[in-house]
Amino acid sequence: MPVKKVTMLVNSSDKIGHIHPEIYGHFSEHLGRCIYEGIYVGENSEIPNIEGMRTDIIDAFRNIKVPVLRWPGGCFADEYHWKDGVGPKENRKTIINTNWGGVTENNSFGTHEFLKFCELVGCQPYINANVGSGTVQEMSEWVEYITSDASSPMTDLRRANGKEKPWTLKYLGVGNENWGCGGLMKPEKYVDEYRQFQSYCKNHSGNKLYKIACGPNSSDFEWMETLMKNLDANCVNGIDLHYYTIFDWEKKGHATVFTEEAYYKTLGSANYLDTLLTRHTEIMNRYDPDNRIGLIVGEWGCWYEVEEGTNPGFLYQQNTMRDAIVAGMELNTFNRHSKRVVMANLAQAVNVLQAVILTEGDRMLKTPTYHVFDLYKEHQDADAVYCYNDFMSEYENVPMITSSASVKNNKLTITITNSSLSDSVKIECSTAGFVGSKAFARILTNEVHAYNDFDAPDRVAISDLDVSISSNQIYLELPPCSVASVTIES
């Protein structure tokens, strides 16, 4: 097998950002089998659950330290009316989920269930409220219902529904994709709507909201420019950009059956995120040089054609080593942009798009993408430090190696992807400013089409990787198609 040599440099004294744990966030929408038959099976299910939430999913999320979960959409958010989803389940109104398969939504999973799930996982809730078809009053009352400890019709309703004390809610999204499914608005119109809606979302009883505006679709720089020109840190805390890895908009391609060319095109599309974040950051820097407004990537991940025989509106796709490489690349990109990027949410958590978990009846599996989040979890809440490698592949816009590094509690963590399908890579990495005494490494590697299914749930799994250390140098070899993490202790 051909072997390439790569020299890397990490400078642990050169802090480039702080990796907010929320960069490792996820997204759960009322779409297909993400909530129902996914996270939520109901209290009467034979599948082990706590108040209807699957315990195996709770455990899996806790293991990768899911820091934040976005809900209820997505496009669903702008047709969601929260009062339909509270109170006795038998009285809850049904609606048609017009965006996703036209199925009937029975609203048995609502505000209480979502916030309970977050509590069980130990993550922060990110509630995305309805601008497109909702009202200012409805959004304002939802915030009051969740966060106020005063006496009012909304808080009395919450208490009557079994929750005496308010919850803490930090992340509040004001509309989703309002340039598209959330009302097809022009940026000027959305800015006005945003200003009005957010005015009535109050900080009750000591709760402090972090208000998030709907950001641009991919490279819609005009949307970002209009938002930044008209909003400031007094009324917005974060801007939520959406970017999907789609290598061909006409034909999204199959998740598990793909050519080498499709693989590298997918990686080219994933790598564009780096340019996109640089350009949006440049716009934000002009208006907000003090970095008071965070950039959020509230939806990201690979989007393919649905698996044969499944509902096209349910967006169910398998997940291979290709997805793991994309996840490793994108998470490295977020870490390197962590001066401005404060949160990212993979789309979506369970059974939808680039999910970390797939379920079938009582069976559950962790996808290759899940394992990448496991490999990278040490980065959460660490300081991102300078990490240099410059090794492009022979394919246009596709780096053969990507990496990022961070320091926390006297530990240096470096994560690396090798996207080559033919070459292994010998890495010699200098760790300037950090003298290590011991190092250990873990790796995810397999043939690029490999995936986990319900009969072979551990086909793609993490294993240990040899790494040697000598003062401030480490040496390791990554096989083709691999994602690795190295932890060095001083």
Ligand code: AHR
């Ligand atoms: O994640 C699927 C959909 O993609 C979301 O509902 C929407 O926000 C985006 O277009």
